[in-house]
Amino acid sequence: MEVSGPEDDPFLSQLHQVQCPVCQQMMPAAHINSHLDRCLLLHPAGHAGHAEPAAGSHRAGERAKGPSPPGAKRRRLSESSALKQPATPTAAESSEGEGEEADDGGETESRESYDAPPTPSGARLIPDFPVARAGSPARKGSGKRPAAAAAAGSASPRSWDEAEAQEELEEAGGDGDADADGEDDPGHWDADAADAAFGTGGGSRAHPRALAAEEIRQMLEGKPLADKMRPDTLQDYIGQSRAVGQETLLRSLLETNEIPSLILWGPPGCGKTTLAHIIANNSKKHSIRFVTLSATNAKTNDVRDVIKQAQNEKSFFKRKTILFIDEIHRFNKSQQVNAALLSRCRVIVLEKLPVEAMVTILMRAINSLGIHILDSSRPTDPLSHSSNSSSEPSVLMEDKAVDTLAYLSDGDARTGLNGLQLAVLARLSSRKMFCKKSGQTYSPSRVLITENDVKEGLQRSHILYDRAGEEHYNCISALHKAMRGSDQNASLYWLARMLEGGEDPLYVARRLVRFASEDIGLADPSALTQAVAAYQGCHFIGMPECEVLLAQCVVYFARAPKSIEVYSAYSNVKACLRSHQGPLPPVPLHLRNAPTRLLKDLGYGKGYKYNPMYSEPVEQEYLPEELRGVDFFKQRRC
Numbered sequence: 001m002e003v004s005g006p007e008d009d010p011f012l013s014q015l016h017q018v019q020c021p022v023c024q025q026m027m028p029a030a031h032i033n034s035h036l037d038r039c040l041l042l043h044p045a046g047h048a049g050h051a052e053p054a055a056g057s058h059r060a061g062e063r064a065k066g067p068s069p070p071g072a073k074r075r076r077l078s079e080s081s082a083l084k085q086p087a088t089p090t091a092a093e094s095s096e097g098e099g100e101e102a103d104d105g106g107e108t109e110s111r112e113s114y115d116a117p118p119t120p121s122g123a124r125l126i127p128d129f130p131v132a133r134a135g136s137p138a139r140k141g142s143g144k145r146p147a148a149a150a151a152a153g154s155a156s157p158r159s160w161d162e163a164e165a166q167e168e169l170e171e172a173g174g175d176g177d178a179d180a181d182g183e184d185d186p187g188h189w190d191a192d193a194a195d196a197a198f199g200t201g202g203g204s205r206a207h208p209r210a211l212a213a214e215e216i217r218q219m220l221e222g223k224p225l226a227d228k229m230r231p232d233t234l235q236d237y238i239g240q241s242r243a244v245g246q247e248t249l250l251r252s253l254l255e256t257n258e259i260p261s262l263i264l265w266g267p268p269g270c271g272k273t274t275l276a277h278i279i280a281n282n283s284k285k286h287s288i289r290f291v292t293l294s295a296t297n298a299k300t301n302d303v304r305d306v307i308k309q310a311q312n313e314k315s316f317f318k319r320k321t322i323l324f325i326d327e328i329h330r331f332n333k334s335q336q337v338n339a340a341l342l343s344r345c346r347v348i349v350l351e352k353l354p355v356e357a358m359v360t361i362l363m364r365a366i367n368s369l370g371i372h373i374l375d376s377s378r379p380t381d382p383l384s385h386s387s388n389s390s391s392e393p394s395v396l397m398e399d400k401a402v403d404t405l406a407y408l409s410d411g412d413a414r415t416g417l418n419g420l421q422l423a424v425l426a427r428l429s430s431r432k433m434f435c436k437k438s439g440q441t442y443s444p445s446r447v448l449i450t451e452n453d454v455k456e457g458l459q460r461s462h463i464l465y466d467r468a469g470e471e472h473y474n475c476i477s478a479l480h481k482a483m484r485g486s487d488q489n490a491s492l493y494w495l496a497r498m499l500e501g502g503e504d505p506l507y508v509a510r511r512l513v514r515f516a517s518e519d520i521g522l523a524d525p526s527a528l529t530q531a532v533a534a535y536q537g538c539h540f541i542g543m544p545e546c547e548v549l550l551a552q553c554v555v556y557f558a559r560a561p562k563s564i565e566v567y568s569a570y571s572n573v574k575a576c577l578r579s580h581q582g583p584l585p586p587v588p589l590h591l592r593n594a595p596t597r598l599l600k601d602l603g604y605g606k607g608y609k610y611n612p613m614y615s616e617p618v619e620q621e622y623l624p625e626e627l628r629g630v631d632f633f634k635q636r637r638c
């Protein structure tokens with residue numbers, strides 16, 4: 001950690017002046033916050049020359065509230081710097097990450113700042129020591145497509161091929177580092193390795209080896225595609241040449257590992273977290289500690305702890321620390337200490353990714369998935385002569401679907417990649433449904449992802465959630481609690497949020513089976529039957545038809561009477577067994593079976609009263625002797 005003053009920072013020694021990203025005016029860094037508060041009011045659409053943002057406010061951290069009509073842009077930010085709010089860090093890519101970005105709307109003490117208008121205070125912060133990565137700007141908005149973007153979006157495939165040839169060459173030199181978080185993720189998918197396996201370079205539209213639909217579907221399970229495709233190296237970092245291009249000071253500093261204190265600022269999905277992730281990767285190679293905090297859950301004390309440890313590391317081991325604080329705009333004002341912070345940081349403004357860059361990013365993902373692009377200028381199927389030994393269909397995508405996706409993503413790579421993921425998954429699962437219903441196996445024909453599919457995918461991409469990560473557990477927990485609390489409304493909401501986000505319906509059904517016994521139990525024993533029937537129904541018909549089965553079951557459970565009597569009693573029995581010291585008590589002889597003469601002679605079964613032979617209730621002990629009198633339904637411990 002760099003704990004020295006700004007005079008030791010190669011940037012700060014020269015850059016006590018910062019430029020307002022809205023009006024471009026230079027000013028002392030300490031004044032930038034108060035200036036921005038005024039400037040954003042005066043220039044709500046950003047500085048001159050930029051398109052007017054759509055009507056409606058853009059609040060920091062605000063998410064899109066619902067799907068747009070087909071074909072419409074779901075959320076658009078103009079290129080206005082006024083909308084370039086600080087980015088939010090994600091903990092996922094840190095080796096020492098202490099938290100993850102929660103989709104809770106800022107259920108922390110920073111709620112106030114979360115709802116506040118965009119200010120640089122929300123940026124990712126690298127205070128006195130290098131930190132990185134700012135929060136995301138508003139995710140909401142609409143607007144007309146700029147004509148220039150439309151033109152770019154309709155660029156011909158040929159021109160991309162030429163442009164990307166150079167990128168392929170560059171990517172060939174990439175080092176293909178492992179995932180920075182080093183997680184042993186079962187769903188992990190190394191995009192670089194996939195590139196190598198399919199013989200496809202980054203953004204190339206050359207045809208990769210045909211993959212069967214089922215293989216592609218499995219690759220898309222788990223983490224969102226955008227996370228899987230996050231580049232590890234600057235070589236794979238597309239666009240943002242003004243901030244980190246070959247000739248920039250920042251790039252040379254990054255390459256020599258002289259990381260200055262930074263605030264990364266820019267619209268959603270433009271690469272702020274990704275840049276921090278790349279810095280983290282690089283730092284590890286040079287034995288620099290990289291610590292990630294997220295302002296969504298970190299407290300001031302957490303920051304102090306990191307600083308203290310960094311000071312120790314520096315004085316005892318001469319080891320630097322980089323602290324990356326994501327979603328820093330979610331810190332409240334006192335936590336942000338804006339003026340002090342800004343005076344020590346360089347604000348790096350990242351821009352909305354242009355359509356060409358979006359195409360490159362999308363093509364890298366498409367190639368890695370082994371999806372073929374159908375060239376509309378060529379009448380024949382590009383796979384017609386290729387061998388596809390599998391009985392599964394290969395997946396093709398219309399070239400105009402890529403263009404449309406790149407264009408409609410409006411410079412947000414996360415939106416584009418998630419839209420791609422949902423489009424492909426939806427198309428593959430609808431095909432699967434057809435085959436299941438008709439009882440056919442897959443035909444060797446192709447699955448085609450069309451322009452309409454990607455438009456639908458984009459509409460749903462804002463509800464794509466991390467099916468392998470925290471969101472998965474947060475949502476199922478919320479559903480369970482809503483049903484337990486007999487809130488049928490909320491129960492349906494959490495169910496829909498999971499299913500619309502791509503959750504496996506059988507996973508939800510399995511949780512319902514558990515709920516039926518854990519929370520309803522004998523208050524309504526038919527709940528278990530309902531849950532098992534819902535599970536089987538989901539198994540038979542799959543999505544999307546099975547969603548209503550789950551909805552029916554969820555509402556039934558929310559309305560049902562609740563009892564945890566059996567659940568608690570069974571927990572008491574388990575606790576009793578687990579806390580038992582020494583050998584467990586023997587099974588009483590009269591309860592033992594005596595299938596042989598020898599066992600009978602040993603007293604097995606002796607004195608046992610066969611209940612059906614008695615018209616009156618039978619007096620008989622069924623517990624081991626030392627547990628006599630214990631009632632697990634009343635006592636917690638034996």
Ligand SMILES: Nc1ncnc2c1ncn2[C@@H]1O[C@H](COP(=O)(O)OP(=O)(O)OP(=O)(O)O)[C@@H](O)[C@H]1O
Nearest residue numbers: 136226229230238268269270271272273274413414
């Ligand atoms: N410049 C880029 N080059 C290649 N891929 C990118 C780039 N920018 C973004 N991506 C892709 O988009 C995904 C989302 O980007 P990232 O998380 O960096 O956005 P962000 O700017 O931090 O957004 P937010 O502010 O909403 O958190 C990444 O996981 C990566 O796959």
